Amino acid sequence: MSEKIAVLGAGSWGSILANLLDENGNQVSLWSYNSKQVEELNTKHTNTHYIKDFTYSETLIAYADLKEALTDATTILFVVPTKAVRDVASQVKTILAETHAKPALIHASKGIEQKTYKRVSEILAEEIPAENRSSITVLSGPSHAEDVAKRDITLITAASTDLDAAKHVQNLFMNHYFRVYTNSDVIGVEIAAALKNIIALGTGALRGLGYGDNAKAALMTRGLAEVSRLGGSFGANPQTFMGLAGVGDIIVTGTSSNSRNWRAGDQLGQGKSLDEVINNMGMVIEGVATTKAAYELAKQRGVDMPITEAIYQVLYEGKEIRQAISDLMQREGRSEF
Numbered sequence: 001m002s003e004k005i006a007v008l009g010a011g012s013w014g015s016i017l018a019n020l021l022d023e024n025g026n027q028v029s030l031w032s033y034n035s036k037q038v039e040e041l042n043t044k045h046t047n048t049h050y051i052k053d054f055t056y057s058e059t060l061i062a063y064a065d066l067k068e069a070l071t072d073a074t075t076i077l078f079v080v081p082t083k084a085v086r087d088v089a090s091q092v093k094t095i096l097a098e099t100h101a102k103p104a105l106i107h108a109s110k111g112i113e114q115k116t117y118k119r120v121s122e123i124l125a126e127e128i129p130a131e132n133r134s135s136i137t138v139l140s141g142p143s144h145a146e147d148v149a150k151r152d153i154t155l156i157t158a159a160s161t162d163l164d165a166a167k168h169v170q171n172l173f174m175n176h177y178f179r180v181y182t183n184s185d186v187i188g189v190e191i192a193a194a195l196k197n198i199i200a201l202g203t204g205a206l207r208g209l210g211y212g213d214n215a216k217a218a219l220m221t222r223g224l225a226e227v228s229r230l231g232g233s234f235g236a237n238p239q240t241f242m243g244l245a246g247v248g249d250i251i252v253t254g255t256s257s258n259s260r261n262w263r264a265g266d267q268l269g270q271g272k273s274l275d276e277v278i279n280n281m282g283m284v285i286e287g288v289a290t291t292k293a294a295y296e297l298a299k300q301r302g303v304d305m306p307i308t309e310a311i312y313q314v315l316y317e318g319k320e321i322r323q324a325i326s327d328l329m330q331r332e333g334r335s336e337f
Helices: 012-023 035-043 066-070 082-099 120-127 145-149 163-173 186-209 213-233 238-242 244-255 260-269 274-281 286-301 306-316 321-329
Strands: 004-008 027-031 061-063 075-078 104-107 135-140 154-159 178-183
Touching: 004 012, 004 066, 012 027, 012 075, 012 145, 012 163, 027 066, 035 061, 061 066, 066 082, 075 082, 082 120, 082 286, 104 120, 104 163, 120 135, 120 186, 135 163, 135 186, 135 244, 154 163, 154 186, 154 244, 163 178, 186 213, 186 238, 186 244, 186 260, 186 286, 186 306, 186 321, 213 238, 213 244, 213 286, 213 306, 238 244, 244 260, 260 274, 260 286, 286 306, 306 321
Parallel strands: 004 027, 004 075, 027 061, 075 104, 104 135, 154 178
Antiparallel strands: 135 154
């Protein structure tokens, strides 16, 4: 059945998910704080800063006014950068309280909040009280917006502690090229989604330094091991890290130039400073902030995360990348498992 869905965040992923939901027969409103972007989407049906050579559905309507975008929405999809989630959710709460609406909430943002170390679903639950929402579901997995725009085959997972909510999200997004599985492990899915960006920074840096496939495979595999360790410390299901949100997302993000985190790492490997990389990207690099949060969280919980620590030292302490790699390789030998 058709629904009224508000998608908050018109970057590459948010705008393409909005277009997919529109294709699936829903009435979709897409919100952006950028009025020029809204005008481009509504008049030219393009979003050229984020997705090149793609024409959006003419029935997809963009809004610069958040209240207008939320009007009559039965489902709200958050796809804003992690650092903006709390502020946007607070604004949404005010609007929902005024209208007495109780929509289903979904988020497709991948990160951990600085200082609080909260996952995105936790932020949403704190900012939007239960009386103003029916459920919270996480949408994550190996997916580049550029490939979904081409209608390439894509498989992801919808995670919620409420199985009916996860099935609702599954039904909203499923079509002939976009397949959604359900999962009840919200913690594991969100930690995997956030920390895979750290691993992508690392594999990109290896490429920039001229290392080959062996090194990249090693980093992704051992990176997944430490992501799993941190998730396990919170009670996540180990199987999650072997699934779409875990190994699947690490593969796609850690090997593709479509990944902004991989591209950022590649530039770092070529010798550019972090400030230069951030200026060159022109988009949020979630892995940079997530590295700091994950490093601090691992220290707090006593979880061994040597790759995350090495990348933190490069990003925040000015350590030379080749020295960081050398130090990792010269660690004392140990059992794999």
